[in-house]
Amino acid sequence: MKILLPLTCTILASIYAPSIYAENSWYLGAQYSAQEVASSPDRELNTAGIIAGYQLNKFFALETRFNIGTSGYSNKYSPDQEYKEDIDTQASLFIKGSYPISNTFSIFALAGVTKSKYEITTTAHHTDIDGNYTQVYPSFIKCSESGFNYGVGLNYKISEAFSLFIDYQVLPDLTIVSGVSSSWNSTNFGVNYSF
Numbered sequence: 617m618k619i620l621l622p623l624t625c626t627i628l629a630s631i632y633a634p635s636i637y638a639e640n641s642w643y644l645g646a647q648y649s650a651q652e653v654a655s656s657p658d659r660e661l662n663t664a665g666i667i668a669g670y671q672l673n674k675f676f677a678l679e680t681r682f683n684i685g686t687s688g689y690s691n692k693y694s695p696d697q698e699y700k701e702d703i704d705t706q707a708s709l710f711i712k713g714s715y716p717i718s719n720t721f722s723i724f725a726l727a728g729v730t731k732s733k734y735e736i737t738t739t740a741h742h743t744d745i746d747g748n749y750t751q752v753y754p755s756f757i758k759c760s761e762s763g764f765n766y767g768v769g770l771n772y773k774i775s776e777a778f779s780l781f782i783d784y785q786v787l788p789d790l791t792i793v794s795g796v797s798s799s800w801n802s803t804n805f806g807v808n809y810s811f
Contacts, residue, residue, distance in 0.1 A: 643669050647806030649683055651703075653790050655798040659689035661703050661734075667808060669712070677712040679726070685734070700737040704758075707731050714771065722771045730787055731762035761800075763788030769804075779808050 645667035653659040665683030672678065688702030710728035717723060738755045769783025783804050789797035 640673065641671050641810050643667075643671060643677075643808045643810040645669075645806050645808035647681065647683070647804050649706075649802045649804045651787070651800065651802040653689075653798050653800050655790075657691070659701060660687075661685065661689060661701070662687040663703055663706055665706070667806060669808070671810065674716070675714055677714070679710045679712050679728075681708045681710075682706070696741045698739045700735075700739075702735050702737075704733040704735055706733070708765065720773045722773070724769050724771055724781075724783070726765075726767040726769070726783065726785065728765060729762065730765045731760060732787070732790075733758065733760045735759070761788050761790055777810050779810070781806055781808065 647665055647667055649663045649665070651661045651663065653661065662685070663683035664686050665681055667679060667681050669677050669679035683703075683706040685703030685705075688700060690698065690700040692698050708728055708730040710726045712724055712726050714722045714724040736757045736759060740755075765785055765787045767783050767785030769781055771779050771781045773779045781804075785802045785804065787800040787802060790800045791797045
């Protein structure tokens with residue numbers, strides 16, 4: 617009997633313990649990101665993508681996000697010259713700290729690294745005396761920026777499996793012209809599914 621009682625307690629504790637720490641779970645999601653680069657003029661770039669994460673416990677998670685560009689910035693400097701800037705891909709890896717403020721709402725902070733690949737296209741058209749296009753000179757440049765980024769957000773739990781979130785992030789500065797950098801931020805909306 618002396619052995620049976622501790623053995624029973626050990627078995628019950630091992631069965632009950634995972635339910636106490638049920639936060640140890642994977643989650644997948646999708647997001648839309650509205651991004652702004654503060655320069656002259658300001659540029660708005662949008663992306664959409666997927667999220668994958670692992671909830672370590674009630675307070676911490678590891679999360680990665682992968683986005684592709686959905687819209688870019690373009691400007692005609694003159695009738696014969698055009699400039700375009702588009703995000704190709706954007707990948708982020710975060711440590712996410714959460715704090716529940718009620719059964720359905722929690723606030724969170726993100727810290728990590730982001731790598732963005734983007735494309736710049738400039739086009740110059742030359743015309744003849746009659747105004748007809750005679751030659752087009754495109755210039756295509758692939759660039760990338762990477763570095764530390766951080767943010768804060770709010771999470772709303774719809775059910776045990778589904779949650780909605782909104783967050784604001786400060787991304788690594790964007791350098792278009794050598795030596796000149798512009799601040800870059802994003803507002804993200806998304807949904808996560810835990811399993």
